[in-house]
Amino acid sequence: MPHHVAPQLMFEGNAEQAMRFYVSLFDDSDIVRLDRYGPEGPGREGSIMQAEFTLAGRRYTCIDSHIAHPFSFTPSISLFVECESREEFERLREQLGADGETLMPADDYGFSTRFTWLNDRFGVSWQLNLA
Structure with missing residues (x-):
């Protein structure tokens, strides 16, 4: 069984906005799957529990972290x-x-x-x- 490797982007409340923006910029891009937190949490209701999208045919995933972290994105990976x-x-x-x-x-x-x-x-x- 082949492994699937995809970059995962961790946002803090704006994952859907970012994902929709990125998909609008590149041909052969689409939102594949979008799972939201419900009223039971643990994330804010409606925020992204897990999403998958493609940019120029390549697979990415993203989430809205419901846990506060002392870090965010870094240019070390771009x-x-x-x-x-x-x-x-x-x-x-x-x-x-x-x-x-x-x-x-x-x-x-x-x-x-x-x-x-x-x-x-x-x-x-x-x-x-x-x-």
Whole structure:
């Protein structure tokens, strides 16, 4: 039986908002499964107990943690996107960067013609590369 390996993103109350935003940005993306907490908890009713979605055909999962943790997302792991055009690069940079934080501004760093690294408004880290 094959193993399924997928990144899991842990949010604290905005998993559905983030997932729907990400799915809207990439072709071949969809919400596959969405399980919510009910009134019995332990998470806030309606928050995401477990969800599965695809981005550009790749599988991801996410949750809304009902447990307070002293950590959140870190740029030590990021989602790397190979953009096929300058237009795609700029669109994603603008949309993912809105209300986020730029870690490396868009520029030619020698290893690509255009590259940027940013954290989106949910704290997830993205590297955008123009192939």
